[in-house]
Amino acid sequence: MSQSSQFSLLAQRRFGPFFWTQFLGAFNDNLFKTALLVMLTFDALSWTTIAPATLNVMIPALFILPYVVFSATAGQLADKFDKARMARAVKLIEIAIMLVAGIGWMSHNLWLLIGAVVGMGMHSTLFGPVKYAYLPQNLKPEELVGGNGLIEMGTFVGILLGQISGALLVAVKPQGIALVAAGTVLVALVGLAASWRIPASPAPEPGLKISGNVFAESIRNLAFSSKNRTVFLSMMGNSWFWFYGAIMLSQFPLYASSYLHGDYGVFVLLLTVFSLGIGLGSLLCERLSGHKVEIGLVPFGSIGLTVFGIDLYFASLGYTNTAAVTVSTLLAQAGVIRILADIVLIGVFGGFYIVPLFALIQTRCEPSHMSRTIAGMNILNALFMIASAGAVMGMFALGFTIPQIFLATAILNALVAVYVFSLVPEFLMRFLAWMLIHTVHRVKTIDVERIPEDGAAVLVCNHVSYVDALVIGAASPRPIRFVMDHRIFKTPFLGWIFRTAKAIPIAPAKEDPWLMEKAYVDIAQALHQGDLVCIFPEGRLTTTGEMNEFRGGISKIIERSKVPVIPMALRGLWGSMLTRDPGALFERSFTRGLRSRLALAVGLPVAPQDATPEHLQAQVLALRGDWK
Structure with missing residues (x-):
């Protein structure tokens, strides 16, 4: 996808009509509320004897009240009914509320307007669960952040424009009240028209009892x-x-x-x-x-x-x-x-x-x-x-x-x-990984979509540096359980990050046979739970930049858990500060400079019966190529 892909969603029926329905709803809410608050602030005596300060606290509170009382019911309705139908029903309710508000505006009936405030709170309460549940149902995983970003942007811009419009319209003398009354009904009608183009979004649980x-x-x-x-x-x-x-x-x-x-x-x-x-x-x-x-x-x-x-x-x-x-x-x-x-x-x-x-x-x-x-x-x-x-x-x-x-x-x-x-701690771990690949390195990912979105799999990769796990974890769309040498697992500070990420420490049998066996048990349990597990089959960091022989640990894992194996290769990390390059530390640091380039290439899944150490090593070597 291109960097501007989120904007292309606006031209697509699965997103554009929904965006404008949401935008117009936020705009209308705030146009109406702001006009009412401004009118009561500057012209309260012609409407009520209640103090303006009291009204300025009471009206926002009444708008929020339906969220507290009826959100649970709104969530049930959104899970039970098609979300496109729900959006249209909410827009019809909005039109009815604005017609009632229009009568309140033209008859100077404050209590009709306050009732409309509660009604618009209910309108927003009903639409909230529809709004955020619709997106994952109609957007691809890689579009979800962009879609949410557009919705949040549209919501706040709609709030802003609604508040400005409400304040400006109600201040027009002597037609301001009529302009607000007509404008809110018109916006609600346009919102209904936009909602009619929202595609069908089937209910996830149509048999749900409300x-x-x-x-x-x-x-x-x-x-x-x-x-x-x-x-x-x-x-x-x-x-x-x-x-x-x-x-x-x-x-x-x-x-x-x-x-x-x-x-x-x-x-x-x-x-x-x-x-x-x-x-x-x-x-x-x-x-x-x-x-x-x-x-x-x-x-x-x-x-x-x-x-x-x-x-x-x-x-x-x-x-x-x-x-x-x-x-x-x-x-x-x-x-x-x-x-x-x-x-x-x-x-x-x-x-x-x-x-x-x-x-x-x-x-x-x-x-x-x-x-x-x-x-x-x-x-x-x-x-x-x-x-x-x-x-x-x-x-x-x-x-x-x-x-x-x-x-x-x-x-x-x-x-x-x-x-x-x-x-x-996953938040902080991901933050540190994100900072690493956006400050020290520039990471290019190749075919990272081959990492499965759900289900168990074993990832295998060459082992180049102390931060391999951070780079891979930052590039993956899902959390990964890393299997790593117990010495690296105990590294100061980095060890805390690895523990936070629920990494699995492992030791050679001659050093600690109990820890090795425990690692295989933990791996099998993680795969049984549907997790991704990443291992470095070389068993140790490279000291030359070339790949070491893959050990037999992967075979033991696959014997216990028949899951696909995804080969991966890190490119460009060799020679950085956190590798075992015997060259002078400061010399290689200045040579590489800040924002050095590296890449993570992901290969096609290998079936369990074909996942031998020799075959996987050949796959990883081919993915890495000559760029160490």
Whole structure:
């Protein structure tokens, strides 16, 4: 696939109509909510006696409420019915809600409008599980990160444009209310038209019985998801991002007016650069991940969220202007570019964080339970967003300023990241591997799609350096259990990475016969569980750059587990710092330079009965060629 392949999805029926259906829904939600909030902020007395501050808290809370109560039911519906039909049903509901809202607008009936807010919350609740369960059903594995990136970009751009449009339309006098009423109905109709082109997406569990007890079903949903530790902690990580983002976004209006001394346009500017950052980060994920689900980007994103959140605090302290400003005069103030850059980069690294998490959940959860898993995540998202409001109120009660709230949130993000990544060290291991092949080396993969997407297999490869496992692991679309010499397994720091990746240490029989036998038992168990196992049949690192003879260990493995064997070859690693090249260390380091090129070539599967050491060595040697 080309680097711009994610954009080509927009022209394909299996993705384009769904993207525009989602985009228009996010746009309409925010057009309506923003118009209502702006109207109640500046013209509240002609509508109600309720204080505007109360309404500004109540309306977003009412929008979130259906997520908490009905997400589990929405997940059941999305697993039971065709997702294209579900999308069209949701769009019909949206039209009905906007017609009710239109009556509320034209009759100045606030309670009809508040009812429509709850209705649009329900609309989004129903569509959420459909949105993320649709993608893995209709996209290829290598398209999943790009598709998720486009959806996230479209969601945040839709939110941004909806908020700007809502604020602009309602401010038009005297036709603003009529423009909002007509505009929301029109957008809903266009969304229905887009949904009609979504191709059929059969239900994974059409016989599912819908539970009438929404609270019990919510608990069952979360309990089921918690059985898959990686998926559940990824759901929690996703919800944490919404906690972080909700705190940031909720403080932008006051930050713009009280600290930057700006008008409404300054608030829109902050919202714009944040949303564009999220969109840019989401789109970059496909390029940085190499068209696969790369969870190594998640720690990278988390680091950025902390670093630039902390820098936003210091940048805010450096802003000394006290005069009222507009967008044009703000940009001339000292220190503003740093503030805007921090907000953009928080958005970019937020994209790096959120997109791989979505893709991981989609690929690792039970397919028949995917919509309900997404629904469970939506419940957690809503609860975390409610918790974020409580956290902000608590910090204000303690006397925190808004920059201090940004600082506290960034530090808390670091603590949460350390905790989560200690529970699921695969994230950190993949991050280190990703950093290795994007800083020290430039890795080209050849036929890596030959590594099976599921099921057990043994991978065999030549053994060139201490980081062979990291390079192979970073290139693989799936986790790999590596079998390695017990001495390398105990290497300081690298050993921690290998233990984290559940590598299997092995020793020669003459050194430690018990450890050798245990390794074969562990290998057989891993293959029985459907894992990928990678071994280096030479048994030791090369000291000349040439391949050593393949030992008989592979035959013992295949005797116990009749699985296919995938030959692979590393090219270009010989002579690097972490090989046993007898040449001068500094001389070869400077000769190779940074970003040295290497490649991983993957061969065709070899049937178990043909997987002799001699045949496999010939296959690996042919794949490696003359480039050591």
